[in-house]
Amino acid sequence: MPHASTTGELDGRVIVITRPAGTASAFARQVRARGGVALLLPGLALRAGDEDARTPLREALRADDLLLFTSPAAVRFAAALMPLRTRATVLAVGQGTAAALRRHGLAVQAPARQQDSEGLLDLPALHDVRGRGVALVGAPGGRGLLQQRLIEGGARLREVWVYRRTAARLDRRHVDAVRQLRPDARVLLSSAQALANLHDSLPPEAWTHLCSAVAVASSERLEAAARAAGFRHVRRAASALSADLIAAAR
Known part of the structure; x- marks a missing residue:
């Protein structure tokens, strides 16, 4: 030990x-x-996603209104694909993810207290997403709460899976x-x-x-x-x- x-x-x-x-x-x-x-x-164990993630990530950085990063790993694997330069509003699920994004020079909004999907959804930037392009950057799996609430709110959701989780x-x-x-x-x-x-x-x-x-x-x-x-x-x-x-x- x-x-x-x-x-x-x-x-x-x-x-x-x-x-x-x-x-x-x-x-x-x-x-x-x-x-x-x-x-x-x-x-x-974290593994890089399919190379096909490069195209949706590029489109998200270029065209979407809101970028939601779900973990520090999402930031790391996305940055390995391309520079994280965007004019979109960038959101992080927690303070650790926000710190990782700031190291890439991005202005970030993140929940201060409830650092999970519910806390992220409470941010003012996500109160009205109808008709807006929202990219969810992370890995497949999880509860699906973010996807469900964003779609119910009328967002044009783009899922960008830059890595995957395995045992x-x-x-x-x-x-x-x-x-x-x-x-x-x-x-x-x-x-x-x-x-x-x-x-x-x-x-x-x-x-x-x-x-x-x-x-x-x-x-x-x-x-x-x-x-x-x-x-x-x-x-x-x-x-x-x-x-x-x-x-x-x-």
Whole structure:
């Protein structure tokens, strides 16, 4: 299991990070800097979308009125296809996605508190979308709430799938580390799909052991999903930002 100092606000507690494979190194450093032990248990793997995404992305940047980015990964994979230059109004589902967009020089609007699809839909820019071109930039799957509400509102919706989500490959080291977790470990959850993938990928006894730890959920919806999946002790963080998840893990 990864080593960390036993001093600091996390006092040596194991923090299980379920972010997509290859994306959690900075998060792990934050955990270690606060005296915790970071255990990477990815619930997702991110893959580049089909090259066909280049054409709809180009058209969205050039012609649509509103661009909605659903995650920092959506920004990363879109920027790998082409420069993100546009005159459209750019919206982000949360502050992490907004920060990624600002690094590409874009002015961004994002919900300050409820950093999910519902919070995004509450932004004034989306109150009246009738007849407007709206591009949703992200990956296929998810709840479909954004698509449903935008279509119901009369938007001309364009879906631009620049990446895809798959289950991460877990090996014996992951399973053994889960089996060694103490009940005071914290399992950080910010994706319902990652939660479902972990449930399906871990052996039943390892999953049961994981559920004996304390889940830290990034939203009310994730809190309910964690309880339904078998976690008996669940805390809710203010958002999916790493700082908020770590604060709730203390």
